[in-house]
Amino acid sequence: MKTFNQINIQSLRLFVAVLDQGSFSEVARREAMSPSTVSRVISQLEQALQTQLLYRNTRAVSPTESGKLLADHARQVLAQLDLAALDLQEQDSEPGGLVRINAPVVFGQRHIAPWLHELSAHYPRLNIELMQTDDFIDPLQDSVDLLIRIGVMADSTMQARTLGQQNFRLAASPAYLARAGTPATPADLASHSCLVFKGFAGSQRWYFRESDQEWRSYSLRGVLTSNNAETLTQAAIDGMGLVVFPTWLIGDALREGRLVSVMKSYQVSTSPEPQTIAALYPNGRRTSIKVRAVIDFLVEKFGAPAYWEH
Known part of the structure; x- marks a missing residue:
């Protein structure tokens, strides 16, 4: 058994x-x-290690297999x-400088912008640049420090x-x-006005399932299709039809009674895969x-x- 008692950090750095x-x-x-x-x-x-680490000659040194x-x-x-x-040096340091954040338009308006005054008050040396877009962003090319993204997370190049x-x-x-009556099953939606979001990939599909059963998708129509979630939400509040939207978007309307959740025995989504709200940042050592x-502020x-x- 080789002993390491004589090894110190300085010797490793020199090696x-x-x-x-x-x-x-x-x-x-x-x-x-x-x-x-x-x-x-x-x-x-x-x-100390009882092994040769370097080959030595007059012109250079090179590592042995043990040295490698x-x-x-x-x-x-x-x-x-x-x-x-x-980390120890930063422990007592105050965050400062420019931090560039990119967030989806509506989520940024609803759940990022309302907290900016408190974030700024908490970290007065921080300069915040918030850009809101639903377009694809390359954080390296677009010089973004932090991306707030919603959906199925699959980008392995980001933490x-x-x-x-x-x-x-x-x-x-x-x-x-x-x-119009209250639908009891997804099949009932065929006779209802469904207000569907339509983005660059086409009209959004609605997925339903009971308990742990398989997701089933439905392509539905109504009197209004739009690429703006706020427009569709307001249309639903005004009585034009049904919407499928995330709780972060329609939670206030549900709590205030302007909208009512229906078909509660079914799970509903716009994708059969789990979707998350995440803070993304470029891969790196730290x-x-x-x-x-x-990130810690938003999590709290x-x-x-x-x-x-x-």
Whole structure:
């Protein structure tokens, strides 16, 4: 069993530096040490591990197989230590600077914009740039720090933190239900006015299921189709028909009685796959303190389950 008692962080840093530079003398020059001191540290490391780590010649040094293996682990250890040191430095730091956020238009209006004054008051050194669009955004090309996105999460090039689940309701106004009757099953919707969202991919399909059964999709029509969710929501409130929308959008109308949830024994969605509301940010070794601060703030304000579900 090899002992590691004589290994310290400085010896690992010097060992990795020698591999990177390929020379004892160059590392010695950069570290303001003598070449013999650097060589002695590496020799002590080899003695502690009881194995040869480097091939030495007059022109350069190169790693043995054991040296390559140690280097791989040493780089990971040193990276983690550097990250820990940075986190400790930031622990008492106040987030500041420009943070660029991109959010869907309606969700941004409903659930991001109302919290901006409190976010700014909490982090006065933070400069917030909020862009709202439903278009595809490449965070690297468009220089975005944080994306708020809703739907089926499948982008492996991004890290994600879930802010909430997207839950849907089938709803209509009391006036519409009094006039047209209340549907009891999805098949009943064929005789109702269904207000359907139509985006770039075409008209949205509505999916229904009971308990743990399979989802079934329905393509429905009504007196109004639109690419604007607010327009369709207002049309439903005005009695023009039924809508399927997420609770974050129509939760207020349901609580206030302007809309009524129907067919409660069925689950309803616009996709057979689970949909989430998530904060996305580019993959990397760590997240900046300002991005972490914004995400943590939103997680706290939204709650679990999110406040619009209550």
